[in-house]
Amino acid sequence: MLTQQKTFTQQAVAVDVVLFTTIEDTLQVLLVARQQDPYAGQLSLPGGIVEREESVDEAALRVLKEETAITDVYLEQLYTFGEPSRDPRDRVVTVTYYALVNAEQLDTAAGSWHAVEELSDLAFDHQNIVQYAQERLRNKLNYTTIGFQLLPERFTLTELQNVYEVILGQRLDKRNFRRKMLQLDILEETDEFKINGRQRPARLHTFRQAKGMKLQERGLVVTF
Amino acid sequence: MLTQQKTFTQQAVAVDVVLFTTIEDTLQVLLVARQQDPYAGQLSLPGGIVEREESVDEAALRVLKEETAITDVYLEQLYTFGEPSRDPRDRVVTVTYYALVNAEQLDTAAGSWHAVEELSDLAFDHQNIVQYAQERLRNKLNYTTIGFQLLPERFTLTELQNVYEVILGQRLDKRNFRRKMLQLDILEETDEFKINGRQRPARLHTFRQAKGMKLQERGLVVTF
DNA sequence: TTATATTAGTGTAGTAACGACACGAATTAA
DNA sequence: TTAATTCGTGTCGTTACTACACTAATATAA
Numbered sequence: 001m002l003t004q005q006k007t008f009t010q011q012a013v014a015v016d017v018v019l020f021t022t023i024e025d026t027l028q029v030l031l032v033a034r035q036q037d038p039y040a041g042q043l044s045l046p047g048g049i050v051e052r053e054e055s056v057d058e059a060a061l062r063v064l065k066e067e068t069a070i071t072d073v074y075l076e077q078l079y080t081f082g083e084p085s086r087d088p089r090d091r092v093v094t095v096t097y098y099a100l101v102n103a104e105q106l107d108t109a110a111g112s113w114h115a116v117e118e119l120s121d122l123a124f125d126h127q128n129i130v131q132y133a134q135e136r137l138r139n140k141l142n143y144t145t146i147g148f149q150l151l152p153e154r155f156t157l158t159e160l161q162n163v164y165e166v167i168l169g170q171r172l173d174k175r176n177f178r179r180k181m182l183q184l185d186i187l188e189e190t191d192e193f194k195i196n197g198r199q200r201p202a203r204l205h206t207f208r209q210a211k212g213m214k215l216q217e218r219g220l221v222v223t224f
Numbered sequence: 225m226l227t228q229q230k231t232f233t234q235q236a237v238a239v240d241v242v243l244f245t246t247i248e249d250t251l252q253v254l255l256v257a258r259q260q261d262p263y264a265g266q267l268s269l270p271g272g273i274v275e276r277e278e279s280v281d282e283a284a285l286r287v288l289k290e291e292t293a294i295t296d297v298y299l300e301q302l303y304t305f306g307e308p309s310r311d312p313r314d315r316v317v318t319v320t321y322y323a324l325v326n327a328e329q330l331d332t333a334a335g336s337w338h339a340v341e342e343l344s345d346l347a348f349d350h351q352n353i354v355q356y357a358q359e360r361l362r363n364k365l366n367y368t369t370i371g372f373q374l375l376p377e378r379f380t381l382t383e384l385q386n387v388y389e390v391i392l393g394q395r396l397d398k399r400n401f402r403r404k405m406l407q408l409d410i411l412e413e414t415d416e417f418k419i420n421g422r423q424r425p426a427r428l429h430t431f432r433q434a435k436g437m438k439l440q441e442r443g444l445v446v447t448f
Numbered sequence: 449t450t451a452t453a454t455t456a457g458t459g460t461a462g463t464a465a466c467g468a469c470a471c472g473a474a475t476t477a478a
Numbered sequence: 479t480t481a482a483t484t485c486g487t488g489t490c491g492t493t494a495c496t497a498c499a500c501t502a503a504t505a506t507a508a
Contacts, residue, residue: 008273010234013306013317049232052315056306080304080319082237082280091276093237095304095317158485175487176467198476199484382456399458400496422505423455 014094015060016047016126018078018133019068021103022150023113027166028103029130031122032067032111038088039123045130046111047094060097067110074100074149078133086125098133100149141167145186148207156194156202157181236311238318239284240271240350242302242357243292245327246374247337251390252327253354255346256291256335262312263347269354270335271318284321291334298324298373302357310349322357324373365391369410372431380418380426381405 019030031043046067050059060075078096086092103113116134119127141147147163161177181187188208193201243254255267270291274283281301289295302320310316327337340358343351365371371387385401405411412432417425 007314008236008238008316009275011237011274011276012232013235013237014232050235050306050317051233052235053308055308056304056317059306077303079301080280082274082283082319084277084279090231092232093274093280093317093319095306156485173467173469174485175469178486179488180466195475196484198478198482200474200486202485380456397497398456399498402457403459404495419504420455422453422507424457424503426456 012090012092013050013056014047014092015050015056015063016045016094016096016129017060017064017075018045018096018098018130019064019073019101020098020116020133020137020150021101021106021113022163022166023103025162025166026115026117027134028113029116029119029133030068030111031114034123042121042123043114043119043126044123045096045126050095056095060095060099064099068101068106070101070106072105074146076136076146078129078136081125081129083125096129096133098136100137100146102150102152104152138167138169145207145209151207154190154192154204154206156204157187158202160205236314236316237274237280238271238316239274239280239287240269240318240320240353241284241288241299242269242320242322242354243288243297243325244322244340244357244361244374245325245330245337246387246390247327249386249390250339250341251358252337253340253343253357254292254335255338258347266345266347267338267343267350268347269320269350274319280319284319288323292325292330294325294330296329298370302353302360305349305353307349320353320357322360324361324370326374326376328376362391362393369431369433375431378414378416378428378430380428381411382426384429 021028021030030046032046034040034042034044046063048059048063048066050056054062057075057077060077061071061073064073064075065071075097076099078098080093080095082093084091086094116130119130122130137146141164147160147167150163151159157178158174160181161172161174164177165172186208187205190204190206192204194204195201245252245254254270256270258264258266258268270287272283272287272290274280278286281299284299284301285295285297288297288299299321300323302322304317304319306317308315310318340354343354346354361370365388371384371391374387375383381402382398384405385396385398388401389396410432411429414428414430416428418428419425
């Protein structure tokens, strides 16, 4: 119950963002090196303090923009971590987000990409946060179309399958995968092909939102 | 990125809890009447400010205990709402939770139960929060076993089906429902029956956690 | 004691989704 | 022209899902 005072106990509220991309058949996250203590020199998620005049979602977008100069991004709130001991300096409640980008579209990133399977020694509880983001991503892949956020506008079905295999961590049957995707009625063939050296060219497709699968439940910022 | 200062911008962090139960074939939420402005006299979710020495989860449990004197409860974090304008007095970021109890086990509640389908004029953005909690509950019912949290330890299959029907908002086929539940291998027959007047008595079952369905992903406080 | 009203409890058949599986087509480089 | 590589396609068996109706067990009222 809210107290009768005009002001309440105050504490710092932060956002941290797990930005995923796929590079060469691995799932990668953007990390930045911390400049000062605590955890100086260690890698951490891009994050920052929520200012009083911005929403928490806006803070997450701002942090992403500061670190990567990207604005077109799938962004979804993940979980709020509120253990008093998670920041050694002061009580900081952090609202975490995860985001998906196609690495090709990224101009520059202040941080660097790291394979999620090879992370070690992240600052704070950021390793846990990445792991939870990965679980969420894996689950959502099965009943939404967020996977397309990791691809350019036009892509081959093999590229799409690679996204699914990388996130799910297992190989998929090519024919079954294509049958399932095509019958969702969310893909559109283009007249163009991707030429890949001395192989048969692969037809490029585009994604169009349709019935059957939903992209999001709430709170997402998406631009196509 | 965290600033170099030792202290950060501070703001109030609250928790609000959507406590669900089922009463007579309707889904109900616990609401309390606000004593003072803003929204004095209107109904609101039980909630409170997170103190500096407790985790956000602990704050949610504390609030529940203050309002209902219950401690054995399924509790799961829902979403964090951080629009600057959502509280007219001051910036308040609220971390919301939802909880499930069996109404029969509840001793006393400071608030009162209200059918979710008939809510109106809740304080703050609490109507949105209830609606989102209801969506989450509906989704989770399909791939977890949280539904059992709304039942006493021993229950009939018809009572179980009622829980599913009330949450999903649709009638289910009795034979298909029972076949599906039984083959999950999470129910145990007891030797006892529930006698319901001039009808055939119904066998009581108990729930036991098993493979196949998972109860939770993270952050839950559960006691059986 | 018998009849009636009410909910409990059970099986089948048709359909749709899923998983496993192999080969010809198109291209480039040698 | 040949070799190497990835693209793109269909079938069959199994499993899961949907729709659907009657008998069993009890309490009450006649």
